[in-house]
Amino acid sequence: MKSQRPITSDDEHRVLQFRPRTTPSPVVHRGSAVVQKLRAAAPEPRDLSGYERPREAPDDFRHRMLANVAALAFTIALTAIGIWLAVSIADLRRTQDCVLMGRRDCVRITTPHI
Template sequence: MKTQRPIISTSSEEEHRVLQFRPRTAPAPGQRGNPNEPVRQFEAANDLSRYERDRDEPDDFRHRMLANVAAFAFTVALLAIGIWLAMSIADLRRTQDCVLMGRRDCVRISAPHT
């Protein structure tokens, strides 16, 4: 059995470089602090003050509920379309399997009820 040796490149110094890390010095948007102090990434990610509203601003409950109802209706419609599509694909697959087996009675014929 033959053993394989890795191919050693002569220009390995050209392929690999070390990049120097420089921390940010400017504060993130909405963050207070000294602009010369480096920003820690986890503090900027946990700062949710930009999403807060003023307490004087009235709450638009009607608009929020309409948006929730629209989102729920859209989700239900997507779910119904997904279930219909899965059922259609399963029915087509069942019919195709029947035809490929050589059977002749693959199509369902609905008889009227009297």
């Protein structure tokens, strides 16, 4: 198989000069390059107090902790069910493989202790 390269010419390759929409600082031209002067200090950050909303109700710590405990209990129960399901599926698969091999002693028989 022959590798084919696209035919390129110099007309296809062009370097475009980046021009910002607004010029934040004075521009100094040196030769063919454009150099911007560094600013003395960064501007002060804007105050975010205009975006704050007053709380409609006080924070109910007890309710939040009960919700967290309920979520933790649900997560633990879901994890335990998932582990039980994985173990039972693995046991069922082991038994099924044993039966498909033609063996007769595949099922565990438990006897009560007297």
